[in-house]
Amino acid sequence: MKFKEEIRRRLVDHTVDGVTHQIAQPYKVRVPVLPADWDARAMKAVATLVLVLTGIAIAWSTVSIGQLLQGGPGYAAAALFDISWLSVLLLEWMARFDPSKRKFARVLGFILVGITAAAIFWHGMLAGSVALAVVGAMVSIIAKALWMAVFKHVDGQLSAEDRQWVAAEMSKANAQIAIAGVRRQAATAEVRARLELLAAEKALGELDEQDANTDEPAAVLEPLRVPLNSANSVPEQGLSMAELARQQLTAGASNKDAADEILRRLPEANPDSVQATVRREARRLTRYM
Known part of the structure; x- marks a missing residue:
C-alpha cells in the first residue's frame, strides 16, 4: 500500500511572558493513498x-x-x-x-x-x-x-419494500411542508385581522374624541335610568341615551324615528342633545357596514 505525507495543524499552548494562548502548530502525518477509482x-x-x-x-x-x-x-x-x-x-x-x-x-x-x-x-x-x-x-x-x-x-x-419505505418518508416530508404552508397562511391572516381591528379601534377612538369635543352636555353621556311604558313587554333596565339610539338604529329606524322614540321614553331630555347622540351612533354603525 502506498502512503503520502500530509501537513495538518493542531492547537497547542504557547506561553510568552507568563501569558498562554493556543496557536496552530503544523505537523506531518502519513496517510494511505487510495487506489484509483476507474469506474468513477x-x-x-x-x-x-x-x-x-x-x-x-x-x-x-x-x-x-x-x-x-x-x-x-x-x-x-x-x-x-x-x-x-x-x-x-x-x-x-x-x-x-x-x-x-x-x-x-x-x-x-x-x-x-x-x-x-x-x-x-x-x-x-x-x-x-x-x-x-x-x-x-x-x-x-x-x-x-x-x-x-x-x-x-x-x-x-x-x-x-424499499420503494414503499421511501414513499412513506416522502409523504411524511410533504405533509410537513403542507402543514408549514397552511400555518404560514393562517398566521398571515391572523396578523391581517389584528391590523384591521387595530385600524377600526383607532378610527373609533378618533370618532369618540371628535364627539367629546362637541357642545353636548356631559349629562347625556352618563347612563340613565329609563322607565319603559307599560305597553312594552321588556322589563325596566338601565340604558344610556347612546344605547337607546343604537337599539333603534340597529332595528332599522331612521335618525328621526330613533330621536322621537328616545324623546318619548325620556320626555325630560334635550331634543338637540338627542339628535346629536343619534347622529353620533349612526356614524358609528355605518362605519362598519
Missing part, C-alpha cells in the same frame, strides 16, 4: 462525452430548425425544442426514486425529442436531401438515447 473516472468521461455530443445536437437542431423558421428570431424559437427535452431529462433524473413521476418525465421527453427530430427531418426534406433529413433527425435521438444509457447505468434499483 470512466463515468465522468462518459458523462463528458455525452455532454459534448448533446452540445453538437443542440447546435445542429438550432441551425436546422432556425433555417426552417426563416432565420432571425426563428433561431431563438429553435432553441426551445432542445431546451424542452433537456429540461425534462433533468426532471427525470430528479424523480429517479418516484416511479410515477419518472415515467411521466420519460414519456414526455420521448414526445419532445420526437417533435425536434420531426422538425429537423422536415428541414432536410425541404432542402432536397434525404440524407440530411434522416441523419439530422437522428442526432437529437442519439443524444437522448445516450442520456438514457447513462441514467440506466447509475440508477439505483430499489426493492418493492
Whole structure:
C-alpha cells in the first residue's frame, strides 16, 4: 500500500511572558493513498462525452430548425425544442426514486425529442436531401438515447419494500411542508385581522374624541335610568341615551324615528342633545357596514 505525507495543524499552548494562548502548530502525518477509482473516472468521461455530443445536437437542431423558421428570431424559437427535452431529462433524473413521476418525465421527453427530430427531418426534406433529413433527425435521438444509457447505468434499483419505505418518508416530508404552508397562511391572516381591528379601534377612538369635543352636555353621556311604558313587554333596565339610539338604529329606524322614540321614553331630555347622540351612533354603525 502506498502512503503520502500530509501537513495538518493542531492547537497547542504557547506561553510568552507568563501569558498562554493556543496557536496552530503544523505537523506531518502519513496517510494511505487510495487506489484509483476507474469506474468513477470512466463515468465522468462518459458523462463528458455525452455532454459534448448533446452540445453538437443542440447546435445542429438550432441551425436546422432556425433555417426552417426563416432565420432571425426563428433561431431563438429553435432553441426551445432542445431546451424542452433537456429540461425534462433533468426532471427525470430528479424523480429517479418516484416511479410515477419518472415515467411521466420519460414519456414526455420521448414526445419532445420526437417533435425536434420531426422538425429537423422536415428541414432536410425541404432542402432536397434525404440524407440530411434522416441523419439530422437522428442526432437529437442519439443524444437522448445516450442520456438514457447513462441514467440506466447509475440508477439505483430499489426493492418493492424499499420503494414503499421511501414513499412513506416522502409523504411524511410533504405533509410537513403542507402543514408549514397552511400555518404560514393562517398566521398571515391572523396578523391581517389584528391590523384591521387595530385600524377600526383607532378610527373609533378618533370618532369618540371628535364627539367629546362637541357642545353636548356631559349629562347625556352618563347612563340613565329609563322607565319603559307599560305597553312594552321588556322589563325596566338601565340604558344610556347612546344605547337607546343604537337599539333603534340597529332595528332599522331612521335618525328621526330613533330621536322621537328616545324623546318619548325620556320626555325630560334635550331634543338637540338627542339628535346629536343619534347622529353620533349612526356614524358609528355605518362605519362598519
